[in-house]
């Protein structure tokens with residue numbers, strides 16, 4: 563089934579940060595640093611990130627409406643990129659948006675000169691693992707420190723993809739029809 567590209571990656575707007583904090587907190591257990599975030603700590607973090615050449619943080623938004631549906635980012639180490647901060651908010655899951663957002667990030671990063679991307683997924687995160695496999699990443703396992711009240715080691719899967727291995731948009735398969743999430747009165751991008 564074909565699908566038109568529906569998402570844009572853009573900077574967050576000032577009024578979106580409160581929602582971003584709620585989404586980041588709701589998904590902390592899926593990440594290696596699960597400490598809860600406050601609006602102040604998020605804004606301080608974001609102001610550092612936006613000045614950095616290495617770190618890129620985007621809101622995932624629907625192109626047609628501007629509606630924010632998730633987040634994604636990457637950190638570059640020379641020509642290697644680690645994708646991170648990847649989440650689709652709960653109401654928008656299971657409709658292909660996660661796959662499109664990650665593909666879009668990879669496509670953009672490769673265009674900008676990244677040769678290889680990787681992402682670290684905790685080995686119990688079945689949805690993220692299935693998504694990475696669908697995009698054709700190569701995988702290996704390793705242990706990483708997860709921080710909770712005390713730091714401890716967890717199994718993670720490292721998903722790696724070289725620029726030449728990114729499937730073309732036309733070759734991606736979709737199990738869902740594109741479901742428009744337009745909301746009346748939403749700001750345009």
Ligand SMILES: CC(C)(COP(=O)(O)OP(=O)(O)OC[C@H]1O[C@@H](n2cnc3c(N)ncnc32)[C@H](O)[C@@H]1OP(=O)(O)O)[C@@H](O)C(=O)NCCC(=O)NCCS
Nearest residue numbers: 592648649650655656657658659660661689690692693737
């Ligand atoms: C992982 C996440 C981003 C997926 O987003 P999504 O928009 O729901 O994913 P998609 O609808 O694009 O699904 C793409 C593929 O992922 C897999 N997938 C997604 N949700 C799944 C689920 N609940 N169970 C099994 N596989 C799932 C499937 O292979 C799916 O393809 P298919 O529907 O054609 O079979 C989302 O679940 C999320 O934000 N989770 C919490 C945060 C997180 O875990 N982030 C990743 C950290 S590394």
